[in-house]
Amino acid sequence: MHQCSESSAVLLSRPKKVHLFLFFFNGFCNEWHFLATNPIKTNKLSSMKLISKLKRITTAAALLAIVFSFQLSNGTFAQQTSTQSTLLYKVSGNGLKKPSYLFGTFHILKSDYLQQYPAVKKALDKTNGTVVELKLDSTMEVKMGAAMQLESGTISTVLPESLKDSLNSYLKLELGAVLTSFNTLNPAGLNMFLTILQIMKYAEPKINQFGGVELDRYFANYASDKGKKVVELETIDEQLSIIYGSNLEQQVTDLRLFLQNEKQLVPLTNEMLDVYLKHDLDGLFALSEEIKKYSDPNNPIYSTIEKRNTKWMNQLPDLIKQEPYFIAVGALHLVGPEGLIEQLKQLGYEVTPIEL
Secondary structure, rough: OOOHHHHHHHHHOOOOHHHHHHHHOOOOOHHHHHHHHHHOHHOOOOHHHHHHHHHHHHHHHHHHHHHHHHHOOOOOOOOOOOHHHHHOOOOEEOOOOOOOOEEEEEEOOOOHHHOHHHHHHHHHOOOOOOEEEEOOOOOHHHHHHHHHHHHOOOOOHHHHHHHHHHHHHHHHHHHOHHHHOOOOOHHHHHHHHHHHHHHHHHHHHHHHOOOEHHHHHHHHHHHHHHHEEEEOOOHHHHHHHHHHOOOOOHHHHHHHHHHHHHHHHHHHHHHHHHHOOOOOHHHHHHHHHHHOOOOOOOOOHHHHHHHHHHHHHHHHHHHHHHHOOOOOOOOOOOOOHHHHHHHHHHOOOEEEEEEE
């Protein structure tokens, strides 16, 4: 087990900033909610407890890696497929006895957002089950937290001196912390932590105007509560291998690029939430292309996006042939020549936009 650094307490020495981060993720588990609603008390926790809490916080960041690694950086498509301003589509024809439905989610948005769009619940109630990328549970959260940790050593020993200096300056400015506060994290884990930290400064007020649970979790829970089927398209191990499976050299490169391009990347990523709330899938696609300009084109994650959609399309036709399903996946998986909408059309299905 990694030993705690004495400087770990510094991480929570600025309650306002840490409170904002924790409050943003308070839907994931009770302990995060405790920290979010008791920012002063966290200063009194022992250093061991602080590290424990930090690991739980980074698990929350891992949950959101699905957003930023799999969707926001999706740049593999050569062109866009024009779509109507909606997030909900009916899939029919091609021998289907009953239609299924396809919905594009934004993983960190909460379920009360859907209350203003009754068409979504109507579609849910017409199906016999729900398909999601992954149904999260507590065991997966442990795996996610572990994936952000170094197998051995500390992050201070794997980073070049120039990057360590830049990170220490950045962390001191943003959190009043130092790099050793994050010694157990791998570079990809720290990158994700810092990315989410910056994004939530902008997104937190917009996200927290809606209560409930995250959209994907809501759709899975809704089906379970009604005794319907819940089908997962991937396993947690598959997702984590893509997000955190790159070698340390690639992780260090990505972390350096984040620091270099943060002022360009963060506003673009923040804008994606605004565009999503307008139901503009084409706009999301355009922003993801712009984000790619500030990322490492050699990052192997780019070659996996198309493969994931193709893998899902090996499962979805058989599912919807048997019975109607509500398919809820990240919004950017819907668009583009290799997106689910276009691939379903190529197989002979009618994919009809439903006005929200």
